[in-house]
Amino acid sequence: MxxxxxxxxxxxxxxxxxxxxxxxxxxxxxxxxLAHGSLAVLGAILYKKSLVLYPFSPWLFSVxxxxxxxxxxxxxxxxxxxxxxxxxxxxxxxxSLIASLGVALILEDLFxxxxxxxxxxxxxxxxIFNFLGLKIPGLRAVLLGTAAVAIGLSTLFLKKTxxxxxxxxxxxxxxxxxxxxxxxxxxxxxxxxxxAIMAGLAGIFYSALYPLGPRDGLDLTLKALxxxxxGGMGNLRGPAVAGLFLGLIESFAGFFFTYTxxxxxxxxxxxxxxxxxxxxxHQ
Amino acid sequence: MKIGRVxxxxxxxxxxxxSAAYFSEGYLGIFIxxxxxxxxxxxxxxxxxxxxxxxxxxxxxxxxMGAYCFGISISQGFTFYPALxxxxxxSxxxxxxxxxxxxxxxxxxxxxxxxxxxxxxxxxxxxxxSFTGGSAGLYIPETLSNLHxxxxxxxxxxxxxxxxxxxxxxxxxxxxxxxxxxxxxAEAIGIPTRKVKTLCLMMSAIxxxxxxxxxxxxxxxxxxxxxxxxxxxxxxxxxxxxxxxRGILGPLTGVLLITVAEEVIWTKFEGFNHALFGLILLGxxxxxxLESLEAGFNFIKKGFRARVYFSSDFEKNKxxxxxxx
Numbered sequence: 238m239x240x241x242x243x244x245x246x247x248x249x250x251x252x253x254x255x256x257x258x259x260x261x262x263x264x265x266x267x268x269x270x271l272a273h274g275s276l277a278v279l280g281a282i283l284y285k286k287s288l289v290l291y292p293f294s295p296w297l298f299s300v301x302x303x304x305x306x307x308x309x310x311x312x313x314x315x316x317x318x319x320x321x322x323x324x325x326x327x328x329x330x331x332x333s334l335i336a337s338l339g340v341a342l343i344l345e346d347l348f349x350x351x352x353x354x355x356x357x358x359x360x361x362x363x364x365i366f367n368f369l370g371l372k373i374p375g376l377r378a379v380l381l382g383t384a385a386v387a388i389g390l391s392t393l394f395l396k397k398t399x400x401x402x403x404x405x406x407x408x409x410x411x412x413x414x415x416x417x418x419x420x421x422x423x424x425x426x427x428x429x430x431x432x433a434i435m436a437g438l439a440g441i442f443y444s445a446l447y448p449l450g451p452r453d454g455l456d457l458t459l460k461a462l463x464x465x466x467x468g469g470m471g472n473l474r475g476p477a478v479a480g481l482f483l484g485l486i487e488s489f490a491g492f493f494f495t496y497t498x499x500x501x502x503x504x505x506x507x508x509x510x511x512x513x514x515x516x517x518x519h520q
Numbered sequence: 521m522k523i524g525r526v527x528x529x530x531x532x533x534x535x536x537x538x539s540a541a542y543f544s545e546g547y548l549g550i551f552i553x554x555x556x557x558x559x560x561x562x563x564x565x566x567x568x569x570x571x572x573x574x575x576x577x578x579x580x581x582x583x584x585m586g587a588y589c590f591g592i593s594i595s596q597g598f599t600f601y602p603a604l605x606x607x608x609x610x611s612x613x614x615x616x617x618x619x620x621x622x623x624x625x626x627x628x629x630x631x632x633x634x635x636x637x638x639x640x641x642x643x644x645x646x647x648x649x650s651f652t653g654g655s656a657g658l659y660i661p662e663t664l665s666n667l668h669x670x671x672x673x674x675x676x677x678x679x680x681x682x683x684x685x686x687x688x689x690x691x692x693x694x695x696x697x698x699x700x701x702x703x704x705x706a707e708a709i710g711i712p713t714r715k716v717k718t719l720c721l722m723m724s725a726i727x728x729x730x731x732x733x734x735x736x737x738x739x740x741x742x743x744x745x746x747x748x749x750x751x752x753x754x755x756x757x758x759x760x761x762x763x764x765x766r767g768i769l770g771p772l773t774g775v776l777l778i779t780v781a782e783e784v785i786w787t788k789f790e791g792f793n794h795a796l797f798g799l800i801l802l803g804x805x806x807x808x809x810l811e812s813l814e815a816g817f818n819f820i821k822k823g824f825r826a827r828v829y830f831s832s833d834f835e836k837n838k839x840x841x842x843x844x845x
Contacts, residue, residue, distance in 0.1 A: 269628045269631070269632070316802070317805075320805070320806050321805070321808070324808070328808070330627055330628050331573070331575055331627065332805045332808050333805070334575065334628065334631060335575075335757070335761065335801050335804065335805040336801070336802050336805035336806070338577075338754070338798070338801055339797075339798040339799065339800070339801030339802035339803075339805065340798065340802065341798070342754075342794040342795060342797055342798030342801065343794075343795045343798035343799060343802070344798075345794050345795075345798075346791065346792050346793075346794045346795035346798075347795065349791065350791065350792070455750070456639075459632075459635060459636065459639070462632055463632070463636065466629065466632065495647070498643070498647055500639065500640075500643045501640055501643040501644055501647065504636045504637075504639050504640045504643070505640055507636055508621075508633050508636045508637060508640065511625070511629060511632065511633050511636070512621055512622065512624065512625065512633065
């Protein structure tokens with residue numbers, strides 16, 4: 238049972254990383270970016286392709302890939318956020334939702350064309366630690382630690398830097414933030430860049446733990462979106478905790494029920510949560 | 521509705537019904553049938569989409585529910601019409617439960633929850649192998665001739681289109697518009713917003729489940745991937761958004777374009793069908809953005825004219841005042 242708990246925590250760490258990026262985009266720009274999971278799949282594919290050139294560790298590759306994902310985030314901003322800035326709030330949410338779905342579908346086919354249907358796995362052997370009689374897989378533990386560090390650094394960035402403060406101000410009140418000289422376009426662009434980096438990291442780490450299909454992007458996005466909704470938008474602590482919980486729920490559902498019913502249990506719980514917490518009376 | 525638009529609409533609907541009757545066999549028969557099914561899905565999707573601003577990414581849930589209810593009833597030994605009535609009732613009850621569950625959600629949350637429900641139903645249909653055939657899908661014997669299936673589907677499309685028009689022009693249609701604009705304000709003036717949402721979503725769910733039922737009757741096969749298909753929801757979304765026309769003309773014209781495009785994409789660009797759909801979605805969204813830019817530009821132009829008008833008026837008033845003094 239404790240082994241299941243540990244396994245769930247490790248999976249939850251990756252989900253948390255994925256959801257934290259999405260929370261930034263959702264909280265600051267109000268964009269339901271359905272292409273977020275596709276960026277994670279792209280991270281996994283890039284990592285796998287790079288291993289042919291040089292045996293990078295996931296950590297080194299994460300650092301090297303960060304600027305690429307930053308640029309991708311900026312391109313994504315120009316595609317799914319910037320064209321709709323003149324629409325009303327609700328219309329822009331719908332328009333960016335449709336546009337990001339379009340981007341996700343395009344990326345899915347491109348991934349299949351580039352990589353084939355074969356699942357992406359970058360697993361490599363790593364020592365297993367024994368702690369109080371429990372077997373702790375070293376790779377998972379180190380990846381969980383790295384995810385925690387990445388989330389911690391993002392929190393520090395949001396709290397201590399000018400750009401981070403601008404992002405938080407924009408998330409709280411767009412008009413007032415603009416009055417104080419914060420440029421909404423540039424700030425939301427950098428928020429989406431940061432979100433893309435987080436998605437890329439999550440994809441790299443996920444593929445080191447589990448195989449990831451080229452069409453799994455939307456599935457990952459949906460899980461991340463539910464985590465964000467459950468944990469709260471615009472802050473990083475809530476989604477991080479909710480991500481850990483999702484990992485635990487998945488692990489325990491797989492342990493108590495069949496492996497195929499895991500998704501049913503997870504999505505049912507998430508829909509129930511959504512209905513209870515985000516119904517109009519409770520907003 | 522202008523006369524031109526009405527006549528265009530009549531031509532489209534009559535052409536669909538006549539071609540459904542004439543071309544029931546072969547490739548053309550299947551194409552006409554899929555055109556009508558896509559039409560039902562798009563028009564039913566458009567009812568809450570246009571009046572309440574709710575985008576259901578899981579609209580195919582109702583389609584799959586209708587198909588599976590019908591398939592299970594037939595495999596349990598029912599004949600066509602009792603199975604039709606039973607599955608219509610069961611899927612309507614299921615749709616009511618889902619609708620009541622989701623009626624409290626707005627915009628993004630609603631889209632997200634419907635997508636979640638679609639995945640839940642997909643996984644359940646994969647898990648309950650003894651009833652649904654699992655991932656391999658469900659086969660049923662032929663219960664109705666192709667001609668009858670096409671005609672029933674055409675009648676369903678006409679009924680759905682009629683419901684769309686009647687609803688948007690009825691008291692409830694105006695209530696929906698008011699609810700979309702501001703739920704609090706609508707409640708303050710005595711509109712039962714929950715009832716309005718439930719009615720509107722039910723009007724969208726029932727035709728979709730009937731479409732699923734007819735789809736299975738015609739093709740004799742449904743699987744979790746084809747019944748609870750995200751692509752089907754996206755097709756409906758695309759068809760209802762791609763043509764910026766008011767009323768049901770938008771989704772109907774959109775369906776014509778999308779179904780033809782779908783055929784070309786499936787046959788000529790195999791392996792890139794999702795990507796091409798994605799491009800069309802992106803184009804539709806950008807078009808909306810461009811429209812808003814144009815509206816913004818017009819607004820600035822109008823504002824500028826008004827300012828010029830007011831300033832010239834002010835100058836004139838000032839001059840006349842000076843003269844009077």
